[in-house]
Amino acid sequence: MSQIILEAQGISKSFHDPVTIPVLKNISFSLNKGEFVSVIGKSGCGKSTLLYILSTMDTDYEGNLIIDEVSMQGKDEGELAVVRNEKIGFVFQFHYLLNEFSVLENVMLPGQKLGKYSPKEIRERAYQKLKILGIENEALKKPNQLSGGQKQRVAIARALINDPLIIMGDEPTGNLDKKNSEIVFDIFKELAENYGQSLLIVTHDNEFASRTQRIIEMQDGSIIRM
Ligand SMILES: Nc1ncnc2c1ncn2[C@@H]1O[C@H](COP(=O)(O)OP(=O)(O)OP(=O)(O)O)[C@@H](O)[C@H]1O
Helix, strand or coil: CCCEEEEEEEEEEEEECCCEEEEEEEEEEEEECCCEEEEECCCCCCHHHHHHHHCCCCCCCEEEEEECCEECCCCCHHHHHHHHHHHEEEEECCCCCCCCCCHHHHHHHHHHHHCCCCHHHHHHHHHHHHHHCCCHHHCCCCHHHCCHHHHHHHHHHHHHCCCCCEEEEECCCCCCCHHHHHHHHHHHHHHHHHHCCEEEEECCCHHHHHCCCEEEEEECCEEEEC
16 A cells, blocks of 8 residues: 555645735645656745745644654744755756755754764765766766756766655756756656655646656646546
8 A cells, every 4th residue: 555655634725915925725735755847837826835845844734744754834934944854855957056055964954954864974975866866976076066957867876865855846956957857857756766765846847747657636726637
């Protein structure tokens, strides 16, 4: 039986600006272990707002979010930060790598933040993740010495450092050309198939989405297909 690792239960959210605008309307779905799911929909339909909630960064919503069988309801910011660091890896459109640190050090950072592994273990894990992504030879370079595609692979390695249950992406290929988008897609697919990684990826790229295992399509704050 498939194992549910994230569950959205009737999530709704409105902005009050100054009139009340409902942005998410009763969103319910679940994500299984090892599933590679894309979230699509027209600009403004609520994809980023939903991802913010699912990643525990926004707590101002109705409904419930369950991650790894634990309800996020009533958790304070400190507790949510632990959930984020342990269970969620993020990949954004822009890589947000720090140019003053080496590639290896960038990948190590979330591992240091978690405080679960020794410095030696974090270094080894970071190197191992770079290897999975085929960029271990760039470990000692600075991010600004890499190509756009290589930088995004470093960002994925960084997202993987704590072996998260879920990788969440907000337009992770939005800034890449076709060739590099395909490389990133293939990496995600391999992570899902060979490592049981769950991925929830917001994308505007319909071709990317059509190749994922499941598409969640949103319209005006609701899911219209999944
Ligand atoms: N802080 C805010 N205050 C008021 N309205 C907001 C705020 N943030 C987002 N919105 C509105 O909520 C709706 C959903 O925005 P959201 O960014 O989630 O859409 P999206 O589907 O991710 O769009 P895009 O594909 O363009 O990134 C939009 O109508 C947007 O204008």
